[in-house]
Amino acid sequence: MKEKKVDLLKQDTLIREYLQWLETKIVRTEGLPKNSDEKRPFLSVVMRTQGKRLSALQEVFLCLGGQTDMDFELLLIIHKAMRRNIEEVRRLVRKQPEELRERIRIFEVEYGKRSVPLNVGFAEAKGSYIAALDDDDLVFENWVEVFHCAAQQHFGRIIHTYSFAQDWTRIPEGKQAGALRAVYKPIPEYCTPFNLLDQIYANHCPFMTIAFPAFVFQEIDERFDEILDTTEDWDYIMRISALCGVYDVEEATSIYRIWKNEENSESLYSKDVWKKNQEYIWKKMEQQPLLIEKKYVSDLIEISKFRYFYQTSEKKVEVMRVNEWFQPKLYLDFGEGYNERDVLRSSDSGEEHTFRYCYKIKELSEKKVKSFRWDPSEKKDFVIQDLKITLRDQENVERKCKVNAGRTNGIRLERHTIVFLKEDPQICFKIKNNIHLKEIEISGKLEVKVTDEIYDKLLGESVLKKFMERLKWRLF
Amino acid sequence: MKNISIQIQTVLYHNEIRDLKRAVEYMANALEVCRNIDDCLIDAVLCWGDASKNPLFQTEEIEGLNRKYEDIVKIKYDVFGFNSGTSKGHNRLAKGCQADYMLIMNPDVLLCPDFFVEVMKPFSDEKVGMVEGRQTPIEHHKEYDIETGETGWATLACAVLRRKLYDELNGLDEDSFFMYCDDLDFSWRVRMLGYKIIYKPSAMVYHSKKLSVSGAWLPTPAEIYYSAEAALLVAHKWSNPKRVKKLLQLYSAQEGPEKKAADEYLRRKAEGKLPNPIDPEHKVATFIGDYYSENRFVF
Numbered sequence: 012m013k014e015k016k017v018d019l020l021k022q023d024t025l026i027r028e029y030l031q032w033l034e035t036k037i038v039r040t041e042g043l044p045k046n047s048d049e050k051r052p053f054l055s056v057v058m059r060t061q062g063k064r065l066s067a068l069q070e071v072f073l074c075l076g077g078q079t080d081m082d083f084e085l086l087l088i089i090h091k092a093m094r095r096n097i098e099e100v101r102r103l104v105r106k107q108p109e110e111l112r113e114r115i116r117i118f119e120v121e122y123g124k125r126s127v128p129l130n131v132g133f134a135e136a137k138g139s140y141i142a143a144l145d146d147d148d149l150v151f152e153n154w155v156e157v158f159h160c161a162a163q164q165h166f167g168r169i170i171h172t173y174s175f176a177q178d179w180t181r182i183p184e185g186k187q188a189g190a191l192r193a194v195y196k197p198i199p200e201y202c203t204p205f206n207l208l209d210q211i212y213a214n215h216c217p218f219m220t221i222a223f224p225a226f227v228f229q230e231i232d233e234r235f236d237e238i239l240d241t242t243e244d245w246d247y248i249m250r251i252s253a254l255c256g257v258y259d260v261e262e263a264t265s266i267y268r269i270w271k272n273e274e275n276s277e278s279l280y281s282k283d284v285w286k287k288n289q290e291y292i293w294k295k296m297e298q299q300p301l302l303i304e305k306k307y308v309s310d311l312i313e314i315s316k317f318r319y320f321y322q323t324s325e326k327k328v329e330v331m332r333v334n335e336w337f338q339p340k341l342y343l344d345f346g347e348g349y350n351e352r353d354v355l356r357s358s359d360s361g362e363e364h365t366f367r368y369c370y371k372i373k374e375l376s377e378k379k380v381k382s383f384r385w386d387p388s389e390k391k392d393f394v395i396q397d398l399k400i401t402l403r404d405q406e407n408v409e410r411k412c413k414v415n416a417g418r419t420n421g422i423r424l425e426r427h428t429i430v431f432l433k434e435d436p437q438i439c440f441k442i443k444n445n446i447h448l449k450e451i452e453i454s455g456k457l458e459v460k461v462t463d464e465i466y467d468k469l470l471g472e473s474v475l476k477k478f479m480e481r482l483k484w485r486l487f
Numbered sequence: 488m489k490n491i492s493i494q495i496q497t498v499l500y501h502n503e504i505r506d507l508k509r510a511v512e513y514m515a516n517a518l519e520v521c522r523n524i525d526d527c528l529i530d531a532v533l534c535w536g537d538a539s540k541n542p543l544f545q546t547e548e549i550e551g552l553n554r555k556y557e558d559i560v561k562i563k564y565d566v567f568g569f570n571s572g573t574s575k576g577h578n579r580l581a582k583g584c585q586a587d588y589m590l591i592m593n594p595d596v597l598l599c600p601d602f603f604v605e606v607m608k609p610f611s612d613e614k615v616g617m618v619e620g621r622q623t624p625i626e627h628h629k630e631y632d633i634e635t636g637e638t639g640w641a642t643l644a645c646a647v648l649r650r651k652l653y654d655e656l657n658g659l660d661e662d663s664f665f666m667y668c669d670d671l672d673f674s675w676r677v678r679m680l681g682y683k684i685i686y687k688p689s690a691m692v693y694h695s696k697k698l699s700v701s702g703a704w705l706p707t708p709a710e711i712y713y714s715a716e717a718a719l720l721v722a723h724k725w726s727n728p729k730r731v732k733k734l735l736q737l738y739s740a741q742e743g744p745e746k747k748a749a750d751e752y753l754r755r756k757a758e759g760k761l762p763n764p765i766d767p768e769h770k771v772a773t774f775i776g777d778y779y780s781e782n783r784f785v786f
Contacts, residue, residue, distance in 0.1 A: 073623055073692075106600040108516040149623060153697075193626040197702055263699070265624075
């Protein structure tokens with residue numbers, strides 16, 4: 012057994028690739044500064060500010076002052092701020108009560124994009140965990156405590172907590188000008204577990220919901236990517252979660268404020284910048300092996316199922332015209348069962364997505380039809396909607412067939428809609444009242460792609476459906 | 488405004504000593520910041536009324552705090568020896584108060600450094616009777632005029648008011664309200680005298696509250712009981728018999744604290760201990776569903 016393991020690592024295996032990549036992380040520790048023996052707080056809070064929103068910054072200070080666990084330091088990184096704003100931030104810090112003030116260290120960074128102040132803060136952090144807090148975030152009294160308790164039990168993992176989103180405005184004028192005002196209730200937008208697979212497409216974790224073990228930055232030298240001017244948090248979360256894994260705490264600890272009349276990082280950069288950065292991060296993800304925790308296997312199975320359904324139905328889109336796709340045949344039973352002799356094919360043509368076929372019984376026989384079977388196609392995976400079947404007798408009297416009265420190997424959805432997922436699709440009807448039929452007319456609409464909406468209906472309210480809803484626009 | 492005095496009062500009930508000391512530090516800091524800007528609030532007294540079963544502080548601890556903050560605020564500590572609730576407790580603390588203003592606040596509230604600077608500004612208008620600070624991290628949802636800050640009522644989690652107004656109104660209605668809606672009732676009575684109530688969002692205070700992960704409040708059974716009882720009493724006192732009837736039907740059909748509140752209301756009614764209804768034309772009182780004002784949002 013031992014020999015086999017050695018062989019596995021000597022060959023060009025995925026495990027070897029992963030371990031080699033991992034080794035590059037470990038080797039980097041050489042030459043990096045070692046931590047001193049001084050007493051370290053549990054948490055280093057790194058906060059970037061440009062000193063442009065002092066009332067929000069004051070509010071964060073208050074929230075930090077109200078923590079049930081005060082085992083933290085605050086590294087305030089004033090980034091590319093005007094001299095006047097720097098002075099105002101420093102003045103605000105001086106105004107804080109000593110209990111908070113003594114925890115604050117101020118740094119000024121005059122260069123670089125948004126990642127640079129994070130790298131400065133993370134490098135200076137003395138805590139065993141580090142969390143980034145924006146200068147307009149709101150945190151509950153348990154923010155530090157929840158991180159601390161979880162880290163004591165799962166040291167080394169990223170700790171992830173829950174957050175609300177809330178709409179806010181700044182009052183523009185009047186006696187209250189400049190004051191902040193909540194305009195909608197806190198929504199549990201980010202009160203969901205961390206999901207690595209969801210995170211691959213986009214970031215769903217406000218930065219303050221995460222605490223990173225400090226050693227990944229300070230000992231493995233995993234730094235923020237200074238090329239990025241947005242989504243630097245997402246990139247970092249993905250890289251560190253691949254190394255450390257994530258421990259979820261199902262407790263709300265913060266509010267992410269969405270400014271309705273103020274600038275934020277989303278409004279500061281164009282959609283193109285966001286898209287470019289997203290693609291850049293995806294490229295980076297492709298360049299390193301990804302360790303996936305076993306809890307995601309069931310999610311992967313669901314994704315795989317969805318891909319199968321989607322790809323199978325997608326192929327049908329190539330064939331759009333009804334005539335090219337349909338080759339319907341009408342089998343007639345004159346009391347002897349269906350056979351290949353008593354078959355009618357219509358010469359009528361269908362338009363895109365619609366069809367109307369008229370079968371003349373007289374052409375075949377003067378005998379009375381006991382039942383008929385319509386085989387719309389030899390293919391599978393299509394949908395017939397608004398199916399209408401009209402019978403005409405020798406006196407030209409019309410009778411509408413009740414579609415629901417027929418038998419089919421398709422799946423009925425609502426009225427007049429049948430989904431055919433199996434080969435050899437069929438619909439059969441018995442003719443009552445001994446009618447002497449002259450014509451059978453069959454019309455309807457053809458959907459050669461089983462759409463998401465149809466799958467939704469088929470799947471009802473199943474777990475699979477909910478999962479597909481979540482993923483359908485993200486992955487494909 | 489120069490040379491004005493303020494009495495800050497808080498009713499304690501089994502609080503954490505650490506939280507109380509922290510609240511004093513933030514309060515003292517805010518007083519200092521205010522004094523550094525101008526000479527207002529030269530005289531500040533903090534009155535702690537301890538309604539806990541056993542006193543939270545020893546005399547020496549209070550003396551230590553007084554030494555620590557001697558140039559900023561004088562701390563008085565009154566051990567009630569019984570669970571007074573908020574209204575009776577505040578009335579007791581307010582007895583003999585000669586200060587120009589009163590700040591009524593919850594024990595664990597933290598004042599921002601500019602609190603006094605901001606909260607005192609609206610009092611330059613003599614028709615302003617009360618000014619309330621903005622709570623964080625979860626802001627109160629009631630509506631206010633964004634131009635003037637005028638609002639229908641103020642919570643006494645942290646609000647400043649004119650002391651003479653408190654006297655004129657005989658304080659909080661301690662006979663009716665134990666701990667909830669005493670502030671609503673007081674606010675409406677302030678407005679009946681023609682005074683305005685101002686919400687001051689720049690006067691921030693930290694007041695810890697928790698939400699469940701679905702965004703709902705997580706009240707304790709005691710909170711459910713006292714808020715149900717208060718809802719019935721407010722509806723009765725402020726002449727809304729329809730609401731009283733509706734609430735009684737609702738609460739009586741339930742088990743637990745709501746039913747207990749309904750029973751308590753009926754007991755008081757039977758014993759003739761309900762307050763006399765006021766404001767029959769609802770010139771001040773506002774009932775909108777289960778709320779007492781317009782709201783920017785509801786939970």
